[in-house]
Amino acid sequence: KAGVTQTPRYLIKTRGQQVTLSCSPISGHRSVSWYQQTPGQGLQFLFEYFSETQRNKGNFPGRFSGRQFSNSRSEMNVSTLELGDSALYLCASSYHDSYNEQFFGPGTRLTVL
């Protein structure tokens, strides 16, 4: 089985812009979770989607949003980018939910200038 894929791998944006990141889970996996990873904060949970519905949400501002499509692929969007949004954004998939093993993608490295 192919692993979790994320596109793009690298992005450079300027403050105020918006960005969309994409994640394709492992075939058959219906749960997709998103995490923000920064050196100072570790892995912070953004949200989890299952069958096109947001099942859980972390403590991030409304500028961070996501969605999941019928094929389980997921996107996350960050609007009005701030310098502090620079981070590695990781998505992880699992068959049903994050109670079980999470399979992570390689991440998207976002730099906000």
Added chain:
Amino acid sequence: GQQVMQIPQYQHVQEGEDFTTYCNSSTTLSNIQWYKQRPGGHPVFLIQLVKSGEVKKQKRLTFQFGEAKKNSSLHITATQTTDVGTYFCAGFYNQGGKLIFGQGTELSVKP
């Protein structure tokens, strides 16, 4: 609240020495998962512990889950340079159904 504290943040050891990282939650966990992230890589699942007092071993790695299901540890015996990376614990909370990661312990091994 739902928070997982992990210590230490960094650990530098000489090859052959042992290493331990600890995780603690103020509330009971449904399970705890451990992940390893190599430099420049992404987290990779190592193991899941579910039962109170559970102990699991993978070669030189020993994982423990506390009796109260609020704490866990990972112990590596006789570290090797291949053990380098950041080790994360992640606790799953039934209330809310969230997986919350600890801050991670970055392990460096000097040959």
